[in-house]
Amino acid sequence: MPVINTNKSALIAADALIANERVMQKTMRSLSTGSRVNSTSDDAAGMAIKTNMTAQINGLNAAVRNANDGINMLQTADGALSGVTDMLQRMRELAVLGSTDTYSTAQKTSMNDEYQALLNQVNLVSTTTQWNKMGLLTGSGGEVGGSTRFSFQIGANAGQTVSVTIVDQSTTTALGTQSIAGTVLTSGAYAAAAVSAIDGALSNINTNRSALGAAVNRLEHAINNLTNVAQNTTDARSRVADTDYSKATSDLARQQILQQAGTAMLAQANQQPSTVLALLR
Numbered sequence: 001m002p003v004i005n006t007n008k009s010a011l012i013a014a015d016a017l018i019a020n021e022r023v024m025q026k027t028m029r030s031l032s033t034g035s036r037v038n039s040t041s042d043d044a045a046g047m048a049i050k051t052n053m054t055a056q057i058n059g060l061n062a063a064v065r066n067a068n069d070g071i072n073m074l075q076t077a078d079g080a081l082s083g084v085t086d087m088l089q090r091m092r093e094l095a096v097l098g099s100t101d102t103y104s105t106a107q108k109t110s111m112n113d114e115y116q117a118l119l120n121q122v123n124l125v126s127t128t129t130q131w132n133k134m135g136l137l138t139g140s141g142g143e144v145g146g147s148t149r150f151s152f153q154i155g156a157n158a159g160q161t162v163s164v165t166i167v168d169q170s171t172t173t174a175l176g177t178q179s180i181a182g183t184v185l186t187s188g189a190y191a192a193a194a195v196s197a198i199d200g201a202l203s204n205i206n207t208n209r210s211a212l213g214a215a216v217n218r219l220e221h222a223i224n225n226l227t228n229v230a231q232n233t234t235d236a237r238s239r240v241a242d243t244d245y246s247k248a249t250s251d252l253a254r255q256q257i258l259q260q261a262g263t264a265m266l267a268q269a270n271q272q273p274s275t276v277l278a279l280l281r
Contacts, residue, residue, distance in 0.1 A: 003273070003276075004273045004276055007269060007270065007272065007273055009265075009268075009269035009272055010266060010269035010270050010272075012269075013262055013265045013266035013269050014266055016258075016262050016265075017259065017262040017263065017266060020255055020258045020259055020262060021259065023251075023255055024252065024255040024256070024259065026042065027248055027251050027252045027255060028252065030042075030243045030248050031243060031245070031248050031249070031252065033243070034242060034243050035241055035242060035243060036241055036242060036243045036244070036248075037050050037240070037241045046240055046241060049237075049240050049241075050237060050240055050241040053233055053236060053237040053240070053241075054237065055156075056156050056233055057230055057233050057234055057237065058156075059155070059156025059157065060155075060156045060226050060229055060230040060233065061230055062153075062156075063153060063154050063155050063156055063160070063222075063226050064223055064226045064227060064230070066152055066153050066154060067152060067154045067219045067220075067222050067223045067226065068219075068223065069152075070150075070152035070154070070162070070164075070215075070219050071216050071219050071220065071223075072131075073131045073132075073136070073150065074164060074212050074215055074216050074219075075216065076129070076131050076136060077129065077131075077136040077137060077166055077212055078209055078212045078213065078216075080125055080129040080136065080137060081137070081205055081208060081209050081212070082209070083125060084122055084125055084126075084205060085202065085205055085206075085209075087118045087121060087122055087125075088122070088175075088180075088198050088201055088202055088205070089202075090114075090118060091115055091118050091119065091180075091194070091198055092194075092195060092198040092199070092202070094111045094112075094114060094115045094185060095115070095183075095185055095191045095192075095194040095195045095198060096191075096195055097111060097191075098111050098112070098115075098185035098188065098190075098191030098194075099188050099191040099192045099195060100188065101188060105186070105187075108185050108186060108187070108188075108191070109186060111185050112184055112185040112186055115183075115184070115185050115194075116184070119172055119180065119181075119183070122172055122175075122180075123172055125137070126138060126168075136166060137166065137168070137169075138168055139166070139167050139168025139169075139174070141165075141166070144161075145163050145164075148165050148166060148167045148168070149163045149164065149165050149166075150163065150164050150165075150166060151163045152164070152219065154219065154222045154226065155226075162215070162218060162219065162222070164211070164212070164215040165211065166208070166212070167208065169204050169205060169208050175200070175201035175204055175205065179197065180194065180197045180198055180201050183197055183198075
């Protein structure tokens with residue numbers, strides 16, 4: 001039935017153009033951002049997966065930073081203990097020399113001067129070795145780990161931590177079962193007692209350094225695993241959320257053709273009512 005007020009063909013063509021325009025805008029947004037999922041209307045489930053994976057990836061990368069910082073912290077403590085070990089070795093050497101009667105009392109006094117200077121330096125190393133303004137060798141530990149313990153967050157989720165104990169083994173009063181504080185080399189007997197005390201101190205430091213080395217190795221393996229998981233999770237997120245350019249460009253070409261065809265059909269539909277004029281002649 002020829003009519004003028006209602007042009008059904010034009011309405012159908014216009015609706016098709018609007019729908020195609022909406023899809024084309026979504027495709028162009030996907031191409032311009034590189035992301036297939038830019039809003040929940042694009043893919044509600046995909047947006048949730050993308051958000052969760054992004055949180056996991058960011059957490060894993062932060063955990064890698066934590067582990068690297070933890071390694072640096074522990075290596076700082078180990079380096080300080082290495083210096084203490086070197087000083088104790090020299091002190092032990094002096095104590096062994098002072099234990100024999102081939103040296104006079106005056107000479108042993110001179111040895112004791114060096115010995116006491118090294119003894120004071122051992123204490124100084126303990127009180128001044130810090131990481132990020134936190135004492136490492138005083139047995140105070142960290143804010144999270146608590147007394148004597150430092151806790152490192154090495155996972156993307158809560159509770160994925162590694163704790164390392166750094167007890168107060170660096171001061172002259174804490175080292176060894178026999179304190180080396182107050183030891184002197186002024187006599188053969190005192191020097192022999194110093195040798196025994198230093199042996200205990202060296203044994204304790206070796207135990208502590210072994211624990212630090214084991215913790216560093218553990219953190220290094222944790223970094224390798226975290227990096228691998230982050231890479232795989234990033235790849236999985238890409239498959240869910242990134243734009244497939246080969247498909248998107250093909251879709252855009254199809255939508256542009258449909259837009260041109262729809263525009264042509266709308267122009268044709270708008271011409272149909274003019275046929276009514278023939279009836280009026």
